[in-house]
Amino acid sequence: MLPKNGATILRVNLSTKEIEKREITDQEVLKKTLGGRGLATYIYINEYDQTLPPEDESSPIMFATGLLTSTMVPCSGRTSIIFKSPVTKSFFKTNVGGHFGGGLKYAGYDILIVEGKSETPCYIYIRDDKVEILDASDLWGMDNREINAELRSRYNDEELQLANIGPAGENQVAFASIHASIYNAAARGGGGAVMGSKNLKCIAVHGTKCVEIARPEEFYNAVTRISAKMDQVPGVKGLTMYGTSIGIESTNAIGAFPVKNFQENQIEGVETLTGQYIVDSGLLKNRIGCYTCPVSCHRFCTIDEGKYKGTFTGGPEYETLSSFGGGCGTTDTYTVLKANEYCNILGMDVISAGAMIQWLMECKQRGVVTDEIADGLDLSWGNGDTIVELTRRMAYREGVGDLLANGVKVASEIIGKDSYKWAIQAKGLEQSRVETRAAFGYALAFAINSRGPDHLNTEPLAEFGGDAVGVEVIKKITGSEKYAYPHTTEKRPEIIRWHEDIYAAGDSLGICAFPTTAQFWMDESDLAELFSASTGIDVTEEDILEGGRRTILMERICVGMMGFDRNDDKLPWRLMNEKLKGAKHDNAINSHEDIEMMKDRYYELHQWDVTSGLPTKEIIKDSNLEEFVEKYSKYVHIKEEY
Amino acid sequence: MKKIIVNPKLCSGCNTCVLNCSFMHHKAFSHKLSNIRIIGKEERASFKPTLCIQCEERNCVKVCPVEAISINEETGAVIVNKDKCILCEMCIDACEHNAIRNTNDTNNNEYIAICDLCNGDPHCVKFCRLGALKYE
Known part of the structure; x- marks a missing residue:
């Protein structure tokens, strides 16, 4: 078991009931993958068929x-979950906190x-060396709170940790999530539907x-030093105090808060959607x-x-308040919290669930559907009862919930007309709550992300230049602090590549993205020190960034083998074709030209083939992944002259 | 004399204290190696760090049939003499604060685990950012 003694892999086959344990002690593999996300991706390419459909029983999670x-x-304490997504049909890495990984x-x-x-329904029970596949017929249908309570009671074990799905996962809702510690979600990409x-x-x-x-002493010294750094960053205190929604008021003030399905960028009365309000009002x-x-x-x-008295839930996060709040045209905190509770106990991604409601409300706004489609629910913007009820219906695929449970790409294909224009998705994934027309680094990051347009492979907050530590990071990457400015395409590829590298390395080590890519109190040299002291395998800070980059490369190898290329690296139609209208950033757009230009440079930096946006055999070899060249070459054919 | 003060309302259940305790005493990480446990209800986000709070009663000392438990005069910490201890668990039953337990070390040797205040510098407190644990 890592970090000291190599990696232990447990493989459970639900078809054959076969259970296998094995060790990976090859130091070279551990060093080049950094464990965690990197190692799992390595095993996925090495041992599985990337061309199988996500629902094929041989596709692993x-x-x-x-x-x-x-x-x-x-x-x-974080865990990466890797699978072929039923939504994007492509490689998907998601990540969850809570206590399951421990x-x-x-x-x-x-x-x-x-x-x-x-x-038939089953669950896997693990108590150290004992691993069992057990019948879950009586657990099927339980929500996330119920199953946690039931199994902890069944085993008389309050320390039992679960990764589970709710009814939405059972019903294979496209954006069903996997939950750890009840309220923590590996939310995106439909991992819950895979389970x-x-x-x-x-x-x-x-x-x-x-x-x-x-090396315990060296390790302890590193932890003490890093913990002290954490305490010195002012933003950490704010995050503890007010959570991820601490910045909603300022995001709204600069006109970067997506409202009514990205039609507007500011909302009146945003105060009740802020982390500060959640604390001051006593909701927290x-x-x-x-x-x-x-x-x-x-x-x-x-x-x-x-009317929602008795609601209790983990959250709300920034994404929840933005998606069910501003996105749906309301600032009513109770509505957001109730929808949040449904997502948390029924098992759905708040970003996508909110995106579905926004899309349907815009369908009504544009006369493409009437309230009839939702059995008479009033689809006017901001109707709290409708927001809450649609959330519940999606999980159970009731009525119009069955249409929405397909995700916005498929739902817009079913409804047709022009509804694809306000289906805020690319690669099949609904965009997370960032107004990319007001932040070009994010625009590139979202376009090239293997998952689709979201912030959980790259979090380039630093491009806003909002705080001194972020500006320092931009200077470190680009050579000048003037690039801490989000309304330019300049140096975005360099900024995004660095962020991807450190994000991936952090995921492999199990580190949350906040310390490495948002608040910058843990950098590549810290990660190198922790990796070295904990494993006994000495690495440098370059090894850490290269390890992260190698993970990005491995994901791109998968993306290529699954049949995708640079043409799929794009943003939702609206963001690339409609200018932003609002008090700030009027007429801003993620133009085709800007996106393509940044992509060219990004692929160049990776030494990938710019025409296809896919890795060449040479860069795969040069990245010490020669073992994948033969397999990759079977599926991906690119010109050799690169 | 300083004591451990627990404020459960400030505890987020992150278990940083648990792992710091485990590491300081055994140079390894495990809940079973820690003298602290977090007891609570996840669905209500209610968490209570549970450890010896150097209570007035000292029932553990009183009930020990072999005088294996004593109080450190400088720190006030409860100290278990492993050579004398017969693992009868009477101290566990006597503790009203649920702060003592029987566990196994990294060599699988059974022992009675109680907070020893890290010789007057408790590491759990040092790493509790939210202030759920204080030493004052």
């Missing part, structure tokens, strides 16, 4: 704990791979083993920490009055 998960390193690690496993498909397709309700784990590290009852995260940006809120 992989749960990769971070290399440092279960150590005292702050913010190191549980898996203490049971002795770094990566759990689930293959096959059970004929649902395998008839896998949950993985329940309790580990009692010890996680050891190679506690802060929740992911495993070993002393920042604890996650929220816990209850509603104690009115």
Whole structure:
């Protein structure tokens, strides 16, 4: 088990009921993948067929704990989940906090791979060396709170950790999420639907083993030093205090807050959607920490009055308040919280679920549908009852919920007319809540992201130049602080590539994106020190960034083998074809020319083939991944003269 | 004399204290190696760090049949003499704060785990950013 003793892989086949454990002790592989996300991606290419459809029983879903998960390193408890997405039909990495990763690690496993498909509902129970596939017929239909309560009671074990799906995953809703610790979600890309397709309700784990590290004293010194750095960054205190929605008021003020399905960029009365309001109004009852995260940006809120009295849920995050709030044309906090609770217990991605409602409301606005389609629910912007009820219906595929559960790409194909123009998706994934027409680095990052247009492969907040540490990072990457400015295409490819590298390395080590790519209190030299001291394999900061980049390359190898190329690297139609209208950034757009120009440079930086936007055999070899060249060449044919 | 003060309302359940305790005492990470546990209800986000708070009663000392438990005069910490301890678990039953347990170390040797205040410099407190644990 990592970090000290190589990686332990647990493979469970739900078709054959075969259970296999094995070790990866090859230091070269550990060093070049950095463990976690990188190692899982490496195994995925090495051992699985990328061309199979996502629903094929041989397509695996992989749960990769971070290399440092279960150590005292702050913010190191994260787990990457890797699968072929039923929505994008492409490679998908998602990532979750909570405490599940810790549980898996203490049971002795770094990566759990689930293959096959059970004929009837099942769950996997792991208690150290004991691994069982058990009947889940009586658990099917339970929501996320119910299944946690039931299994903890069944095993009389309050330390049992679950990664599970809710009814939305069972119903294979396109944006069904996988939940850890009830309220933490690996939300995007339909991982919950993949588990649902395998008839896998949950993985329940309790580990009692010890996680050891190679050089304890050196490790402790590094952790102490990094923790002290964390305490010195003012933004960390703000994140603890007000959570991820701390910046909503300023985002709205600069005209970068997507409103009414990205038709507008500011909303009146935004105050009630802010982290500050959540605290000051008394809605916030506690802060929740992911495993070993002393920042604890996650929220816990209850509603104690009115028609939603009795609501209690983790959240809301920035994305939730933006998606169900401004996005749907309301500033009513209670509406957002109730929709958030449904997503959290029924198991859906808040970004996509909110995006579906926005799209349907715009369909009504433009006369493409009437309220009849939603059995008479009033589809006017901002109708709270409708927002909440549609959220519930999507999870159960009831009425119009069945249409919306397909995701916006498919739903807009079904409704037709011009509705694709306001289907805010690319690659099949609904865009996260960033107004990319007001931030060109984000625009490039979203376009080239293997997942689709979202912020969870790259988080280039620094381009806004909002704080001194971010400006320093931009200077480090580009040579000048003048590039800490989001309304230019200049140096965006360089900025995005660096962010992708450190993000991927952080995922492999299990580190949250906030310390590495948003608040910058953990950099590549810190990661190198932690990797070296914990594994005993010495790496440099260059090795860390190269390891991250190699993961991006491996993902791109998958993307190529799955049949995609640069033509798929684009943004939603609206953002590339409609100018932003609003008080700020009037007429801003993510033009085709700007996006293509930035992509050219981005591919060049990677030394990929610019025509196809795919890796050449040479760069795969040069990146110490020669073992993949033969397989890659079977599926991807690009000119050799590059 | 300083004591551990617990404020559960400020605890986010992150377990940083648990792992710091485990590491400081055993140079390895595991909940079973820690003298602290977080007891709570995840669905209500209610978390309570549970450890020895150097109570007035000191029932653990009183009930020990072999006088294996004593109080450190300088710090006030409860100290278990492993050579004397017969693992009878009477101290566990006597503790009203649920702060003692029987566990196994990295060599699988059974022992009674109680907070020893890290010789007057408790590491759990040092790394608790939210202030749920204080030493004052």
